[in-house]
Amino acid sequence: MPTNRCIDFILQKNITLCILETQAFIKLSELTQRIKDVINLQFGEQSFWVLAEVSGHKFYPNPERHYFEFLEKDEASKQPIAKVRAVAWSGGSERIRVFEKETGQQFGNGMQVLTLLRVEFNAAFGFQLIILDIDPTYTIGKIEQQKRDTLERLLRENPDKVSRVGDDYITFNKRQALKAVLQHIALVGSPNSEGFSDFCHTLQTNRFGYGFQLDVFQSAVQGEGADREIKNKLIQIFESGRKYDVVVIIRGGGSKSDLLTFDAYGLAQTVARFPIPIVTGLGHHNDVSITDLMAHTATKTPTKAAEFIVSHNRAFEEALVYLQQGIVIKSQQLLAQHNKRISQAREAVVNQSRNLLINYQRSLMAFTTQLSSKPSILINHKLNDMLHLQANLKSHVNKLLLWHKGTLNHYASVVKIMSPENILKKGFAILSVQGKIVTDVKGLEKGNVLMVLMEKHQIETIIESIKENNGTKS
């Protein structure tokens, strides 16, 4: 039967054959050559963009070679439905290096990649796919999609701890206020890595001489299960009950990025919900992991993380120094101001009291001048008054004397006129009874002796009768 099949095959392909007596056979190399011819005929230099998963990956650095298998799994059963050996020679390896740089992912097992490849049959190595190029965009897109899904899930499943404002994620961890000074640090990382020593070195040799207490929680930070290990370290830190000021997660140095660890849902969730502020320094420049988004502060490298802590503490000290300077300057200003005020008050008191004294003196002088001049004036006035008065008095006395003289003369003449001699001369007589002058009939009666006194004579009569004088005047 094998012979027949062989002949059939040979006949079919119409290729020279070599039939020996016993059994017709060909050399393996001839067979492989023919397979190669068929493949070349069918595929030639043709290349294909193929989407497949990497498995059984091996890398040889010198010269760079990638050996692996391409897999396609049934979506439902996850069983392989296609599997082909693949190799990247120097050209392909170079493209893979670019791919790793652009995606931030290490080319390796489990990765879905879109590759440009050529089919090759090598007589010695058999059938294999030669990697010509690899598309980072697809992988980036895929990772981005995964990241978006994880972020959505974080928002959906932790509504009280994770929220989004614009492009920023606000997490419970971010809401934790950083202490003014960060000194007690829980460090999560791999002690043998460069990043780890960078971090410790930067912290310990800080130029301000700040001291730190560093507790190391050793953990793998890349590769399978690293995310769970870091998460467990965080839980361990929390359960230690120690009052850490800050938790630092670092990774970096040498090895290529494998950010998938830090995009894992469980780790990101733990970071978001962690009650102590977390600072990350994951050693990647182009990409931000979900852990970075959830953490209190994300820095690019372990060194930067250490610098962040040092400068945070420095800011506190600077604020202190600033306050100190402010106090110094302000108190000096205040003192100067008060000194000035007191001097001004002193000058005011001195000058004003001097002025006041001068004013008092002036008014006193004015008063004195007044006092010295006023009396003489006053005396002069009085003297004048007196002179006037004197003059007046003189004339008044004369007048008065004249007047009195006149009055006296008048009275003298009146008296003269009224004297009994004059009256008797004028024919009047004076009556008297028993030596008393009579002006009334009262007490007189008939028979009384009445003396009538005239100017030159005296008559004695007896009253005959007394009658009423009816108004007749003599």
Next chain:
Amino acid sequence: MELNLSYEEAYAELKNIAAEIEEESVSVDVLATKVKRASELITLCQDKLKATEKDVMTIIQQMESKPTP
């Protein structure tokens, strides 16, 4: 004369006296007393200021002599 006044009290009184003298509402009878009082208040204020200044300077020096890199 009691002089255990605070700086602010002393200063307020001093200002009052200065204002009184300036307004010439101080009679000669009390002018000397007022000026004497003002002089005492000035001395008090200056002493307090000097003491405070000295204290402040000492504190500042202490503050600045502490290690700040």
